[in-house]
Amino acid sequence: MIHTSLPPKFGDVDVIIAGGGTAGCILATRLADADPSLVILVVERGRSELASEVFHEGDDGNGYQADLKNDALRWFVSKNQFEGTKKYRTVGCANVLGGGSTVFNLMNGPPSRWDFESWEGSGWQAEDLIYSLQKRTDVASTIREAARMKSIPPMPIESQFMTSAAKRAGWVDAQHPSDIDSMNAIWRDSDQVPDQEQERKSAAAGHLLPRINKMTYPNFHVLVESFVQRVLIDENNKVTGVEVYSPAAQSNDEERSLTVIKARKLVVACSGVLGTPLLLEMSGIGDPSVLDRADIPVVVPLPGVGNGYRECPTLDYAYKTNLSPGQTTDAFTKGIMTKEDLYNNKHGLQDLKLNTVTGKVRPSEDEIEQFGPELRKVWDDHFKMHPGKATTEFQLSPCHPNPIISDGSPCMGITVLSSSPISTGCIHILEPFGENPIVFENGYFTGEGGSLDLKLHVWMYKKQREIFRRMPCYRGERPEMHPPFAADSPAACIETTEPLPEDVEDIAYTAEDDRVLEAYILQRAWGMWASIGTCKMLPTEKNGVVDAELGVHGITGLKIADLSIIPGNLSAYMHNQMALLIGEKAAEIILKKL
Numbered sequence: 001m002i003h004t005s006l007p008p009k010f011g012d013v014d015v016i017i018a019g020g021g022t023a024g025c026i027l028a029t030r031l032a033d034a035d036p037s038l039v040i041l042v043v044e045r046g047r048s049e050l051a052s053e054v055f056h057e058g059d060d061g062n063g064y065q066a067d068l069k070n071d072a073l074r075w076f077v078s079k080n081q082f083e084g085t086k087k088y089r090t091v092g093c094a095n096v097l098g099g100g101s102t103v104f105n106l107m108n109g110p111p112s113r114w115d116f117e118s119w120e121g122s123g124w125q126a127e128d129l130i131y132s133l134q135k136r137t138d139v140a141s142t143i144r145e146a147a148r149m150k151s152i153p154p155m156p157i158e159s160q161f162m163t164s165a166a167k168r169a170g171w172v173d174a175q176h177p178s179d180i181d182s183m184n185a186i187w188r189d190s191d192q193v194p195d196q197e198q199e200r201k202s203a204a205a206g207h208l209l210p211r212i213n214k215m216t217y218p219n220f221h222v223l224v225e226s227f228v229q230r231v232l233i234d235e236n237n238k239v240t241g242v243e244v245y246s247p248a249a250q251s252n253d254e255e256r257s258l259t260v261i262k263a264r265k266l267v268v269a270c271s272g273v274l275g276t277p278l279l280l281e282m283s284g285i286g287d288p289s290v291l292d293r294a295d296i297p298v299v300v301p302l303p304g305v306g307n308g309y310r311e312c313p314t315l316d317y318a319y320k321t322n323l324s325p326g327q328t329t330d331a332f333t334k335g336i337m338t339k340e341d342l343y344n345n346k347h348g349l350q351d352l353k354l355n356t357v358t359g360k361v362r363p364s365e366d367e368i369e370q371f372g373p374e375l376r377k378v379w380d381d382h383f384k385m386h387p388g389k390a391t392t393e394f395q396l397s398p399c400h401p402n403p404i405i406s407d408g409s410p411c412m413g414i415t416v417l418s419s420s421p422i423s424t425g426c427i428h429i430l431e432p433f434g435e436n437p438i439v440f441e442n443g444y445f446t447g448e449g450g451s452l453d454l455k456l457h458v459w460m461y462k463k464q465r466e467i468f469r470r471m472p473c474y475r476g477e478r479p480e481m482h483p484p485f486a487a488d489s490p491a492a493c494i495e496t497t498e499p500l501p502e503d504v505e506d507i508a509y510t511a512e513d514d515r516v517l518e519a520y521i522l523q524r525a526w527g528m529w530a531s532i533g534t535c536k537m538l539p540t541e542k543n544g545v546v547d548a549e550l551g552v553h554g555i556t557g558l559k560i561a562d563l564s565i566i567p568g569n570l571s572a573y574m575h576n577q578m579a580l581l582i583g584e585k586a587a588e589i590i591l592k593k594l
């Protein structure tokens with residue numbers, strides 16, 4: 001049953017899942033399938049309807065502009081730490097049944113072995129995770145789709161970029177779509193735009209909702225538009241249930257009242273990277289200084305809660321091209337052509353993709369030497385010993401990288417992101433009741449590694465620009481998507497009617513150009529919807545919050561299953577797949593013990 005407020009005398013349940021997002025829906029479904037007699041309650045903050053389109057036309061000068069009013073998204077505002085940059089930056093996360101899987105951009109990237117090597121828990125070693133990922137049917141179908149792509153001739157932009165990247169940077173074609181080891185390599189992406197008839201299968205639509213109203217699942221309940229305010233913990237540090245706030249259960253003149261729901265067996269926090277640490281802190285689990293400031297009695301001191309937040313600072317750059325509208329996807333994204341037009345007219349476009357290739361790269365030792373001794377040391381600490389760890393990831397776009405702000409003229413672009421950022425941020429509560437106000441810092445380019453994160457973006461800007469300049473279809477830069485270099489600088493944007501000569505020299509950036517470039521990166525970096533790591537699976541002495549069985553340290557009856565547990569890094573576009581996987585693994589672990 002789906003409820004917006006619980007019926008009177010609802011009674012106790014066996015398992016409460018706090019957050020009906022990507023991992024939460026999978027976990028709940030697997031538990032219900034395995035044992036229909038289990039009384040399961042999923043509590044979800046957002047609505048149950050599938051989210052309508054969350055992006056709309058317009059530009060904040062920063063990239064895709066998501067609809068701030070669409071309540072399928074919840075926004076967290078980060079103070080930007082740098083003088084002269086935009087003061088606030090928002091990070092959005094899902095606020096709807098199905099969570100991120102309901103609103104995500106349908107992009108599934110190739111995993112990297114390195115991402116899995118930072119896990120320490122038994123059952124969560126690299127080989128376990130890779131095996132589990134490849135076993136999942138939807139991931140396997142992505143791999144099959146990518147394999148199909150291998151047989152489709154590349155789009156003109158794709159082949160020109162790959163030729164130029166191979167010559168200019170030595171970046172090679174990844175040999176297999178599920179290759180998780182290659183470095184300085186490029187993968188061809190699968191089709192991202194769903195066919196009209198193709199249903200978006202979120203974790204809610206594809207798994208939970210088909211069961212929820214069936215007579216065969218009488219004990220499976222979902223409470224939407226309600227949030228878990230607090231986990232209830234007894235004097236033996238055992239979780240007994242939760243307190244829930246359901247606005248639909250309140251009458252206007254009534255004071256805000258909370259419903260207590262008891263859990264006989266387990267509470268699982270699946271409230272996401274930005275939701276789960278807040279829930280723990282409201283329950284007295286967290287960094288004592290944070291809890292003291294919010295006037296919350298400390299139940300279990302766990303300084304790692306809410307810290308170590310990691311996101312991938314991302315930049316988009318765009319170029320002019322002589323390709324026809326049908327050879328890019330701009331005409332489609334602006335509604336000038338339909339998908340059928342593109343296919344039938346055979347403009348050279350075999351498949352409709354917003355991103356055509358994904359690259360995972362890092363600078364050479366010689367290039368690192370140019371960064372100077374201070375950054376060299378940070379590099380040695382974080383990257384030198386890990387040759388499989390990419391610093392930078394990119395996606396090539398056969399259109400304006402932010403298609404919604406393109407004017408429809410043929411364009412090509414690139415989205416560049418920190419693949420393994422060193423900088424981290426945090427999220428914490430400030431008050432004992434309610435979910436606001438909170439402290440949120442995205443942490444971009446801050447701390448010990450912030451200067452290296454920034455320098456790597458500078459490196460990649462210069463690298464990709466030289467690659468584009470050597471493509472036969474290059475006709476200059478789109479100035480609105482490049483740093484505002486001085487008009488007389490060698491780095492100034494140009495427009496050309498012919499390709500540049502093959503032996504064109506690299507741009508010689510001046511010190512002032514570097515300053516403009518760095519300021520631009522600090523100003524424009526946006527988040528990839530790819531947050532992780534606020535309740536890490538690590539021992540307490542390493543600021544960990546959960547053990548390998550997903551149990552919160554120092555508490556019984558409370559587990560976490562969402563992307564907050566990621567202990568190290570996660571390459572872009574692995575987030576949705578990884579959340580599905582965590583839901584599956586959580587179900588396996590829990591079913592063994594119930």
Ligand SMILES: Cc1cc2nc3c(=O)[nH]c(=O)nc-3n(C[C@H](O)[C@H](O)[C@H](O)COP(=O)(O)OP(=O)(O)OC[C@H]3O[C@@H](n4cnc5c(N)ncnc54)[C@H](O)[C@@H]3O)c2cc1C
Pocket residue numbers: 018019020021022023024043044045046054092093094095096097098099100101103104105106107108109226227228229270271272273275276279529530531561562563564572573574575576577579
């Ligand atoms: C707009 C958008 C686009 C994205 N695009 C991509 C993409 O193309 N590829 C990709 O791999 N990843 C993408 N992601 C990221 C990916 O979808 C998420 O990282 C992933 O789904 C997170 O799963 P999760 O289970 O950890 O958390 P979520 O799916 O976020 O689930 C957490 C749920 O908990 C609920 N909640 C929070 N607090 C409470 C509370 N106190 N009580 C009750 N409920 C609560 C939230 O409403 C939410 O539904 C995108 C994300 C967004 C938001």
